[in-house]
Amino acid sequence: MAQIMDGRKLAGEIKKRVKEDVKLLSSYGIDVGLGLLIAGNDPASHEYLNATLHACDQVDITPFQFKFPETASVNELLNTVKSINNDERINGLLVLLPLPRRINPRIVVNEILPEKDIDGLGSLSAGKLAADESTFQIFGSGDYDALYKQQAMSSVSSFLPCTPFGVIRLLEHCGIKIKGKHAVVIGKSLAVGKPLSFMLLAKEATVTVCHKATEDLASFTRQADIVCSATGIRGLINADMIKEGATVVDIGIKVLEDGSIVGDVDYESAEKKASFITPVPGGVGPVTIAMLLENTVRSAKGSQSLKHPLIRG
Ligand SMILES: NC(=O)c1ccc[n+]([C@@H]2O[C@H](COP(=O)([O-])OP(=O)(O)OC[C@H]3O[C@@H](n4cnc5c(N)ncnc54)[C@H](OP(=O)(O)O)[C@@H]3O)[C@@H](O)[C@H]2O)c1
Incomplete structure (x- = not known):
C-alpha cells in the first residue's frame, strides 16, 4: 500500500511562514x-x-x-x-x-x-527557467526553510510556476529521490508539464515528456520511477501502467457534475502498486496555492525592500 503524499500538511507549513511574513x-x-x-x-x-x-x-x-x-x-x-x-x-x-x-x-x-508574474508564466520567467537562470531556486539540499530565512528566495527577479514548483517541493518533502531517477511527465503545457520537466531536469532526473500524440503511453509510464500526470483526463493512468514501487503524482483536476473532484489516476488500483501517491483532492492542489501565496509575499518583500531598508528583499 502506497504512502500518501499529504499536500495539505506541507501547504500548512508553508502558509504558516507566509503568515509570519505578512505580519512582519x-x-x-x-x-x-x-x-x-x-x-x-x-x-x-x-x-x-x-x-x-x-x-x-x-x-x-x-x-x-x-x-x-x-x-x-x-x-x-x-x-x-x-x-x-x-x-x-x-x-x-x-x-x-x-x-x-x-x-x-x-x-x-x-x-x-515580471515582478508581479507570481505564477511565472510570462515569456521572461519561462525563458529564465528554460535557460537555468531561475532554477537555482530549486537547487541545494531542498531546505527551503533555510533558503527562505536567508532571504535568498525573496530577492530573485522572476518566479517559478506554482504547480510544478509545488510538485518538486512535495516530492522533496516526502523524501523522494529525484536525481538519477526516470521521471515521466504526461502533459506538455506551458503552465504545468513543460516547466515541471525543466525542474526535474534541473534536479538531474532523466525526463520523458508524453502528450496527446504519444504512442503507447503505458510503455513509457511503466519505465518510470516517478510518474507525474497533468492532463485532466479522468482515469488516464491505472495500476497496469505503473511499475511496482513507483511514485505517482496526480496533478490533473476534473470537476464532476456533482461538484466532486477527481484526478488523472485511478487511485484505488494505483495505490496498491505505488510506493508514494498523491490524493486528489489534498495532494498537489493545496501546495500549488501555498506556492502562490509564498511567491506573492516574496514579491511584496522584494518591492518594499528598497523603500524600507529593514525589510530585506
Ligand atoms: N493540482 C493543481 O494545483 C493544478 C494546477 C494547474 C492545473 N491543474 C490541472 O492539471 C491538468 C493539466 O493542466 P494544464 O493547464 O497543463 O492543461 P492543458 O493546457 O489542457 O494541457 C493538458 C496536457 O495534457 C495532454 N494530454 C491530453 N490528453 C492526453 C492523453 N490522452 N494522453 C497524453 N497526454 C494528454 C495534452 O497534450 P497536447 O499538448 O499534445 O495537447 C496537454 O499537454 C488539468 O486537469 C488542470 O485542471 C492542476
Whole structure:
C-alpha cells in the first residue's frame, strides 16, 4: 500500500511562514495583495479561485478579484492587467487559465510585469527557467526553510510556476529521490508539464515528456520511477501502467457534475502498486496555492525592500 503524499500538511507549513511574513510587513504598514483575474465559467478555475480566496484569508493576504464573463474582450483584460501593474496594493497577479477560447492567453500573461508574474508564466520567467537562470531556486539540499530565512528566495527577479514548483517541493518533502531517477511527465503545457520537466531536469532526473500524440503511453509510464500526470483526463493512468514501487503524482483536476473532484489516476488500483501517491483532492492542489501565496509575499518583500531598508528583499 502506497504512502500518501499529504499536500495539505506541507501547504500548512508553508502558509504558516507566509503568515509570519505578512505580519512582519504589516508591522511596517505594508499590506500584501494578490490579484486574481478570471474570465468565463471553467469549473476547475472557479474551484481554484475559491480555494485561493480561502487561503488568502488564512494568511491575511488581501485578494483583489477581477471577474469577467465569457464574452470579455482581450482589450478589457489587457487594460485590467495594465492597471494592476500600476496598482501599489497588488503585489502579484494570477490569471486563471483557461481564458475564453477566443482569447490568446499568451497575450494576456505577457502583459504582466515580471515582478508581479507570481505564477511565472510570462515569456521572461519561462525563458529564465528554460535557460537555468531561475532554477537555482530549486537547487541545494531542498531546505527551503533555510533558503527562505536567508532571504535568498525573496530577492530573485522572476518566479517559478506554482504547480510544478509545488510538485518538486512535495516530492522533496516526502523524501523522494529525484536525481538519477526516470521521471515521466504526461502533459506538455506551458503552465504545468513543460516547466515541471525543466525542474526535474534541473534536479538531474532523466525526463520523458508524453502528450496527446504519444504512442503507447503505458510503455513509457511503466519505465518510470516517478510518474507525474497533468492532463485532466479522468482515469488516464491505472495500476497496469505503473511499475511496482513507483511514485505517482496526480496533478490533473476534473470537476464532476456533482461538484466532486477527481484526478488523472485511478487511485484505488494505483495505490496498491505505488510506493508514494498523491490524493486528489489534498495532494498537489493545496501546495500549488501555498506556492502562490509564498511567491506573492516574496514579491511584496522584494518591492518594499528598497523603500524600507529593514525589510530585506
Ligand atoms: N493540482 C493543481 O494545483 C493544478 C494546477 C494547474 C492545473 N491543474 C490541472 O492539471 C491538468 C493539466 O493542466 P494544464 O493547464 O497543463 O492543461 P492543458 O493546457 O489542457 O494541457 C493538458 C496536457 O495534457 C495532454 N494530454 C491530453 N490528453 C492526453 C492523453 N490522452 N494522453 C497524453 N497526454 C494528454 C495534452 O497534450 P497536447 O499538448 O499534445 O495537447 C496537454 O499537454 C488539468 O486537469 C488542470 O485542471 C492542476
